[in-house]
Amino acid sequence: MTEHDKKAAIAILNRIMEAELAGVVRYTHYSLMVYGYNRIPIVSWLEGNALEGLTHARKAGELVTLLGGHPSLQIGQLLETAKHDIGDILRESLEHEKLTLGLYYELLKEASDKSVLLEEYAREMIMLEEQHLDEVNKMLRKPGDVEAFNG
Numbered sequence: 001m002t003e004h005d006k007k008a009a010i011a012i013l014n015r016i017m018e019a020e021l022a023g024v025v026r027y028t029h030y031s032l033m034v035y036g037y038n039r040i041p042i043v044s045w046l047e048g049n050a051l052e053g054l055t056h057a058r059k060a061g062e063l064v065t066l067l068g069g070h071p072s073l074q075i076g077q078l079l080e081t082a083k084h085d086i087g088d089i090l091r092e093s094l095e096h097e098k099l100t101l102g103l104y105y106e107l108l109k110e111a112s113d114k115s116v117l118l119e120e121y122a123r124e125m126i127m128l129e130e131q132h133l134d135e136v137n138k139m140l141r142k143p144g145d146v147e148a149f150n151g
Contacts, residue, residue, distance in 0.1 A: 010069035022076030
C-alpha cells in the first residue's frame, strides 16, 4: 500500500470505529428502554449487539494502529428519536447497520488489490453485518411473512 492508500484506509477505519462505537451507545440505550413481557430476551439480544459493536470497534482501531494511524476519539452520530417501541428500535437498528455495512464495503473497495489483510477483514465484517441485517429484518416481519421487511 502506498502512503496515500494507507491514509485513505485509516480514514475509513476510523469512520467504522466511530460508527461501531455509536452502535454500542445506541444498543445500550435501547436495552434500557425495553419494557413488557418479552423484555429479558430482547434486552439480552441488545446487550449482545452492544458488546459485538465494541469488539468491532476495537478491531478497526487495531488496524488503524497497524497502518500507523491514530484511532479516532469521536463517536458516530447518535439520534434520539424518543421512540422506544420494539419495532421502532429494530427499524432504527436496521438503518444503523446499513450505514455500517456501507462503510465496510467502502473499505473493501479502497483495499482491493492493495492489502489482502484489509480485504479479508472487510469481507469478514461484511458477512457478519449482512447476517445481522438479515436477523433484524426477520425480527421485523410478522409471523408467517416470508417476504423481506421493506418498511
